[in-house]
Amino acid sequence: MSKVERKVRALVAEDGEMREAIQAVLDRASDGEVKWVDVRDDITSGQWGRLIEKGVLVDGESGFALADRDAIAAGLEPEEDDSGSAASTGSDTETPEGASWSKWDKLAGLVTVGFFVGYMMEPVRNIIAGAVDLVFGPLLNVVPFYVVVMVVALATGLYSTLLRAGLMDMERMSQYQDRMKEIQERRKEAKERDDQEALDQIQEEQMEAMGDQLGMFKEQFRPMVWIMFLTIPAFLWMYWAVGYRGSEAQYELGQLVVPIAGTVEWTQGIAGPIQMWIVWYFLCSMAFTQIVQKSLNIQMSPSSS
Secondary structure, three states: OOHHHHHHHHHHHHOOOHHHHHHHHHHHOOOOEEOHHHHOOOOOHHHHHHHHHOOOEEEOOOOEEEOOHHHHHHHHOOOEOOOOOEOOOOOOOOOOOOOOOOHHHHHHHHHHHHHHHHHOOHHHHHHHHHHHHHHHHHHHOOOOHHHHHHHHHHHHHHHHHHHHHHHOOHHHHHHHHHHHHHHHHHHHHHHHOOOHHHHHHHHHHHHHOHHHHHHHHHHHHHHHHHHHHHHHHHHHHHHHHHOHHHOOOOOOOOEEEEOOOEEEEOOOEEEOOEEHHHHHHHHHHHHHHHHHHHHHOOOOOOOOO
16 A cells, blocks of 8 residues: 555544545546635635645646546545455554534633633733622631631532543543554564564554544644633632732631641631632642542543543
8 A cells, every 4th residue: 555545534533524626636637636716616725734734735737736646546446356355455453533612612711711811910900809809708708718718618529520431522532542552562563573564554554544643633622712711710719818929818717737737717828829819729629639539439530442
């Protein structure tokens, strides 16, 4: 199998719509060359760019030339083994489809970036914290601040677990991991038998699989956007309530008794410069997150097949 044929098969495996795009390019390139103007009504600019990027189309005299018409055509056909059945193209692991963000995901990400401004600009912080205070402020009239922080940590632990479980496709994440593991195993076997041709093919697969790494990142970061979208306002409220970094405290919160350090103020540095209220929140958050995950039996990491 030639390199061009392998590239065509990889493109079709990554995106089923590439089959029609490549076929359209073949049909228009009657003299061996094709221009974007010839195919722009049949394929997208992204598909055109992928064909150039992968070397299926190369520089020609007046446009782009087919790297190898026969190999490209062969890459569109199902490969058959000696028994006449479809054969594997090298990897038995299915290439996962890329993750996509909806407009709501992108909007949440944009608003989250805006929330970060609240850490630097007091007017923005006052607006956000004042809105959150409508929810948590009344609790301070009933229970101490450390209990309110526990309530905040429980809420963030609950929705962060549910969001990660709902927005992260663990099956797709497993496919990413399985594909990389399978490539590494085949590379090891090819090295052991000193098969340079196989090593070259696996090297190309590894380069193409770099897109999987981006897919994994997008899959992991999508729920984080929503978690931060909900958590940053609550964190800004605590920041605002205790009077962090010299700003005026909005409540008389008293003191807290902790092991070793004894009685401390909420704004006192307890772990170097990290103040007590931050340490208390993260301790509660980690504990409640683990409890929620165990209670709901939610798996937060993909399992390899």
